[in-house]
Amino acid sequence: MAEFDADGEQRRFEDTVQEWQDSIESNVRKIGKGSWARILRMARKPSKKELKQTIYVCGIGMIVLGFIGFVVLVIMDNFLPWVFNSLMN
Numbered sequence: 398m399a400e401f402d403a404d405g406e407q408r409r410f411e412d413t414v415q416e417w418q419d420s421i422e423s424n425v426r427k428i429g430k431g432s433w434a435r436i437l438r439m440a441r442k443p444s445k446k447e448l449k450q451t452i453y454v455c456g457i458g459m460i461v462l463g464f465i466g467f468v469v470l471v472i473m474d475n476f477l478p479w480v481f482n483s484l485m486n
């Protein structure tokens with residue numbers, strides 16, 4: 398399918414692709430001017446102490462969420478089977 402410009406003349410494929418590339422490049426350049434650029438400029442490698450604390454906090458969070466999920470599973474399987482059986486029927 399051929400594309401036409403504002404004058405009604407058929408555009409070359411290379412021109413169309415060049416416009417797409419220019420559009421993509423301008424969108425990528427905008428990233429460096431917004432809040433993302435500020436975040437990237439502030440980013441740094443964490444110290445060993447910060448890394449350890451992050452690992453501990455994430456590990457505790459995973460254990461807590463896993464325990465909550467296990468409790469919900471036990472409740473669903475042992476204490477509320479009639480609710481789920483009635484939903485299946």
